[in-house]
Amino acid sequence: MKNFQFYNPVRILFGKGQIAALTARIPAGAKVLITYGGGSIKQNGVYDQVKAALAGFETVEFGGIEANPHYETLMRAVELGRAEQVTFLLAVGGGSVLDGTKFIAAAIPFEGAEPWDILARKAKVARAVPFGSVLTLPATGSEMNSGAVITRVATQEKLAFSSPLTFPQFSVLDPETCFTLPPRQIANGIADAFTHVLEQYLTYPINTPLQDRLAEAVLLTLIEEGPKVLANPTDYDAMANFMWSATNALNGTLAAGVVTDWSTHYVAHELTALHGIDHARTLAIVLPPMLRYRQAGKLEKLVQYGQRVWNISQGTDEERAEAAVQATVAFFEQLGIKTRLADYEVGAETIGHIVRRFTERGVKDLGERQDLQVADVEKILTLAL
Amino acid sequence: MKNFQFYNPVRILFGKGQIAALTARIPAGAKVLITYGGGSIKQNGVYDQVKAALAGFETVEFGGIEANPHYETLMRAVELGRAEQVTFLLAVGGGSVLDGTKFIAAAIPFEGAEPWDILARKAKVARAVPFGSVLTLPATGSEMNSGAVITRVATQEKLAFSSPLTFPQFSVLDPETCFTLPPRQIANGIADAFTHVLEQYLTYPINTPLQDRLAEAVLLTLIEEGPKVLANPTDYDAMANFMWSATNALNGTLAAGVVTDWSTHYVAHELTALHGIDHARTLAIVLPPMLRYRQAGKLEKLVQYGQRVWNISQGTDEERAEAAVQATVAFFEQLGIKTRLADYEVGAETIGHIVRRFTERGVKDLGERQDLQVADVEKILTLAL
Numbered sequence: 111m112k113n114f115q116f117y118n119p120v121r122i123l124f125g126k127g128q129i130a131a132l133t134a135r136i137p138a139g140a141k142v143l144i145t146y147g148g149g150s151i152k153q154n155g156v157y158d159q160v161k162a163a164l165a166g167f168e169t170v171e172f173g174g175i176e177a178n179p180h181y182e183t184l185m186r187a188v189e190l191g192r193a194e195q196v197t198f199l200l201a202v203g204g205g206s207v208l209d210g211t212k213f214i215a216a217a218i219p220f221e222g223a224e225p226w227d228i229l230a231r232k233a234k235v236a237r238a239v240p241f242g243s244v245l246t247l248p249a250t251g252s253e254m255n256s257g258a259v260i261t262r263v264a265t266q267e268k269l270a271f272s273s274p275l276t277f278p279q280f281s282v283l284d285p286e287t288c289f290t291l292p293p294r295q296i297a298n299g300i301a302d303a304f305t306h307v308l309e310q311y312l313t314y315p316i317n318t319p320l321q322d323r324l325a326e327a328v329l330l331t332l333i334e335e336g337p338k339v340l341a342n343p344t345d346y347d348a349m350a351n352f353m354w355s356a357t358n359a360l361n362g363t364l365a366a367g368v369v370t371d372w373s374t375h376y377v378a379h380e381l382t383a384l385h386g387i388d389h390a391r392t393l394a395i396v397l398p399p400m401l402r403y404r405q406a407g408k409l410e411k412l413v414q415y416g417q418r419v420w421n422i423s424q425g426t427d428e429e430r431a432e433a434a435v436q437a438t439v440a441f442f443e444q445l446g447i448k449t450r451l452a453d454y455e456v457g458a459e460t461i462g463h464i465v466r467r468f469t470e471r472g473v474k475d476l477g478e479r480q481d482l483q484v485a486d487v488e489k490i491l492t493l494a495l
Numbered sequence: 496m497k498n499f500q501f502y503n504p505v506r507i508l509f510g511k512g513q514i515a516a517l518t519a520r521i522p523a524g525a526k527v528l529i530t531y532g533g534g535s536i537k538q539n540g541v542y543d544q545v546k547a548a549l550a551g552f553e554t555v556e557f558g559g560i561e562a563n564p565h566y567e568t569l570m571r572a573v574e575l576g577r578a579e580q581v582t583f584l585l586a587v588g589g590g591s592v593l594d595g596t597k598f599i600a601a602a603i604p605f606e607g608a609e610p611w612d613i614l615a616r617k618a619k620v621a622r623a624v625p626f627g628s629v630l631t632l633p634a635t636g637s638e639m640n641s642g643a644v645i646t647r648v649a650t651q652e653k654l655a656f657s658s659p660l661t662f663p664q665f666s667v668l669d670p671e672t673c674f675t676l677p678p679r680q681i682a683n684g685i686a687d688a689f690t691h692v693l694e695q696y697l698t699y700p701i702n703t704p705l706q707d708r709l710a711e712a713v714l715l716t717l718i719e720e721g722p723k724v725l726a727n728p729t730d731y732d733a734m735a736n737f738m739w740s741a742t743n744a745l746n747g748t749l750a751a752g753v754v755t756d757w758s759t760h761y762v763a764h765e766l767t768a769l770h771g772i773d774h775a776r777t778l779a780i781v782l783p784p785m786l787r788y789r790q791a792g793k794l795e796k797l798v799q800y801g802q803r804v805w806n807i808s809q810g811t812d813e814e815r816a817e818a819a820v821q822a823t824v825a826f827f828e829q830l831g832i833k834t835r836l837a838d839y840e841v842g843a844e845t846i847g848h849i850v851r852r853f854t855e856r857g858v859k860d861l862g863e864r865q866d867l868q869v870a871d872v873e874k875i876l877t878l879a880l
Contacts (some may be wrong), residue, residue: 111735113510118503124752125498317732320716320740327708334704347702350496354752355705363748367509367739 111318111367118362120254121280124354126346128282129159129244132200133166135280136242140198141168143191145211147175147203154290156246160202170194175203178382178389179210181226181262188217188225191239199241201278204295205250205302208243209258212276215239228271229260235273242280246287248353249299249390251306251360253281261383268383283357285349293340296352297445298390300336303356304329304441305374305393312401312411313369313478321368322414328364329419331355333441340445373476374400377487380464387454394442394449399493401435403486407479451494461491496703496752503747505639506665509739511731513667514544514629517585518551520665521627525583526553528576530596532560532588539675541631545587555579560588563767563774564595566611566647573602573610576624584626586663589680590635590687593628594643597661600624613656614645620658627665631672633738634684634775636691636745638666646768653768668742670734678725681737682830683775685721688741689714689826690759690778697786697796698754698863706753707799713749714804716740718826725830758861759785762872765849772839779827779834784878786820788871792864836879846876 123131136142142164151157161169172187191199191214201211217225219237227233245253252258257272288296311325332355338348358364377400378392387395401408409427416422416434425433442449451457468484476482508516521527527549536542546554557572576584576599586596602610604622612618630638637643642657673681696710717740723733743749762785763777772780786793794812801807801819810818827834836842853869861867 111510111732111739113513114507115516116507116509117505120502122499122501122751124501125496128498131500317736319719319736320712320743323712323715324709324743327705327712330708331705347496350752351702351704354496358705358709366507367735 111316112369114365114367116362116366117274118254118277120278120361122254122283122357123280124283125350126284126286128284129156129287130163132242132244132280132282133163136164136167136198136200141170141194141196142198142200143187143194143196143214144169144171145175145187145199145201145203145207145214146171146173147207149173150290151202151246154287156202156244156287160200160244164200170196175207175210177206178259178261178268178386179206179213181213181229181260182264184210184213184217184260185225187214191218196239199239201241201243202246204245204247205252208245208250208252208278209260211241211243212252212256212258213260213271215241216271216273216276226262229269230267232271235271235275238273238275240279242282243278244282244284244287245353247291247295247299248288248349248356249302251303251357253278253283254357254361259379266383268379283353285346285353288349288353289344291343293343293446294388296340296343297447298388299356300332300339300352300445301390301394301442301447303359304332305390305397306359307332307364308397308415308438309372309374310364310368310370312408312415313371314407315410315414316369318368321364321366325364326415326418328355328359332359333419337444369478371478373482376473376476377464377490380467381456381460384460384463385454385456387456391447391454394447395451395454395494396490398435398439398449399490401438402432403490403493404477404482405431407481451491458492458495461488464491496701497754499752501747501751502659503639503662505662505746507639507668507742508665509668510735511669511671513669514541514672515548517627517629517665517667518548521549521552521583521585526555526579526581527583527585528572528579528581528599529554529556530560530572530584530586530588530592530599531556531558532592534558535675536587536631539672541587541629541672545585545629549585555581560592560595562591563644563646563653563771564591564598566598566614566645567649569595569598569602569645570610572599576603581624584624586626586628587631589630589632590637593630593635593637593663594645596626596628597637597641597643598645598656600626601656601658601661611647614647614654615652617656620656620660623658623660625664627667628663629667629669629672630738632676632680632684633673633734633741634687636688636742638663638668639742639746644764651768653764668738670731670738673734673738674729676728678728678831679773681725681728682832683773684741685717685724685737685830686779686827686832687775688744689717690775690782691744692717692749693782693800693823694757694759695749695753695755697793697800698756699792700795700799701754703753706749706751710749711803713740713744718804722829754863756863758867761858761861762849762876765852766841766845769845769848770839770841772841776832776839779832780836780839780879781875783820783824783834784875786823787817788875788878789862789867790816792866836876843877843880846873849876
């Protein structure tokens with residue numbers, strides 16, 4: 111096991127009716143900026159519940175945070191938050207609203223030249239406005255971690271940051287808020303959470319049997335409960351199990367003491383930045399060729415994954431590893447997620463574009479062995495055509 | 496799934512050499528009370544490492560905290576802490592030192608009549624001295640939760656408390672600090688952690704597949720790694736896996752959203768209070784008859800436990816449940832832990848004593864269905880003779 115630090119102070123308020131519990135978690139007298147997305151919360155009753163819970167607070171609102179939240183949009187929220195001198199933020203939405211709100215929280219008190227530096231230059235987050243969240247879409251795990259990914263439209267860049275100051279103070283997870291989610295978003299959430307686990311699990315063994323089994327626990331539950339949620343989004347227990355699995359997929363527990371990869375995410379972000387493809391779908395495109403191209407380096411864990419998650423026990427190690435990848439592809443397809451670039455009308459010219467961007471940005475040594483180069487990324491994306 | 500709150504702000508510093516990392520986690524200028532047990536830390540080098548890490552702080556020491564820490568002992572530490580006006584506590588030891596230090600932390604600023612009320616009358620903990628820990632014995636999970644169990648010798652009572660203010664600020668888990676543990680303490684630690692999981696898992700199903708699998712992950716790892724640690728306590732990886740499993744067994748994750756029992760602990764505490772039997776051994780005595788007596792109410796989970804943890808797939812449900820209990824007993828015995836009252840020279844008269852104490856204390860409605868009465872406890876303990 112590797113040495114590690116684990117720290118996660120997020121308070122989870124889980125279950126039906128828990129939006130009302132957030133009242134007690136916001137400091138008395140706070141001026142609250144409510145952030146949200148496209149407005150679905152106004153149709154499904156979540157907005158009304160949030161407003162009722164905030165009845166005792168002065169509030170300001172900022173809606174319209176889009177998927178893969180845009181720096182340009184978020185900076186308007188930062189201006190609003192500064193002008194209104196808000197003292198607390200409440201994100202109401204999915205991972206994009208949460209990620210965007212983390213950035214707003216860090217950017218409002220930011221004293222550097224421009225808050226983009228937090229992403230592009232890893233400028234230190236010295237202060238942040240405290241915030242909480244009401245999660246309405248299980249997927250990213252953002253509700254119980256300190257990380258965020260932000261897209262700048264002007265430059266087609268999608269970059270990540272995290273800070274000990276950008277953990278939510280609390281996150282409300284009420285499965286009932288997810289009952290009206292469209293199938294596409296549910297499928298994306300399942301695939302996103304599933305890939306989060308694989309990025310932390312499918313590397314190479316360093317004798318961490320507990321972490322391996324915890325990861326497999328999340329994978330097996332997503333495989334079991336995900337299709338139930340898709341078939342019946344108002345199945346409370348199935349939605350609750352999916353929701354809690356997605357949170358556990360990326361709250362730090364699975365990464366503690368193990369070797370992690372994250373190169374699938376790193377490459378997939380480019381496809382969203384360049385083509386606007388849903389984040390989860392870009393993962394489903396990049397992951398299979400990534401695992402196939404790197405089969406040798408990941409062989410032991412691929413075999414274990416095949417055995418314990420997909421009951422694959424026949425054949426050579428290489429055959430089992432390939433069967434495990436095939437099972438993963440079949441799972442994505444079962445969710446209604448296509449896994450080839452061609453399915454999204456993306457051709458080889460994009461690969462050249464990504465290669466140029468990585469070369470310019472000086473990207474190298476990706477992956478758990480820090481041995482993945484831009485030339486490898488080119489071959490992997492070619493396998494995804 | 497049940498509604499739940501999850502909150503655990505303990506920072507874990509895990510791995511070899513991590514004692515040095517605690518320096519940065521204690522406020523500058525703090526006056527630190529170091530608490531410890533029988534002095535083994537002075538033989539195995541842990542004390543020297545802790546003193547080196549605290550070189551920049553004024554320190555006071557209180558040693559001699561015994562197993563099943565005594566209220567009488569701890570009150571002397573409270574007096575010392577008050578007299579010396581300490582501002583931070585550092586527990587260095589196992590669960591008893593940690594539990595004792597949680598009580599000291601709460602008792603120093605306690606303004607009620609006497610701090611025993613925190614335990615006996617559930618007096619509110621309004622303030623607590625902040626504290627951290629260096630764990631030297633994997634077992635109780637106290638390093639990553641807010642609970643403590645304290646024994647009062649004068650009245651032979653063993654009572655629990657917890658408070659949001661008694662989470663450690665940090666806990667150092669360095670497996671190397673455990674290399675000199677005697678086999679008896681290692682065995683006790685394995686059995687203690689194992690029983691912690693079962694108290695949260697072996698109840699009745701309410702559709703919580705993730706939590707079930709997380710619990711099984713800890714159980715399987717304890718079964719796999721525990722004997723390795725016993726056979727070779729200087730096997731770093733095995734000790735690390737055992738240590739992190741014991742922490743995960745009782746950090747709140749497994750209890751989130753499920754139904755829990757804890758009646759085995761409640762009854763077993765009496766055997767320690769009356770006879771001084773090691774805590775883990777009292778659990779190993781009480782658990783098997785508890786599971787057998789309540790087989791009907793726990794049948795579905797007992798069958799699942801047998802199947803997934805012990806590969807028991809033959810026979811009727813009742814036969815499988817019994818086989819699962821037998822496997823559990825065999826595991827305890829494999830660790831060198833006897834499971835009958837007679838093995839500890841405790842006879843039937845103790846059962847009457849416990850029944851009288853429970854009756855006087857008004858104990859009733861124990862267990863996950865709140866249906867276990869004192870008369871049932873009597874029958875269960877009779878099965879343990």
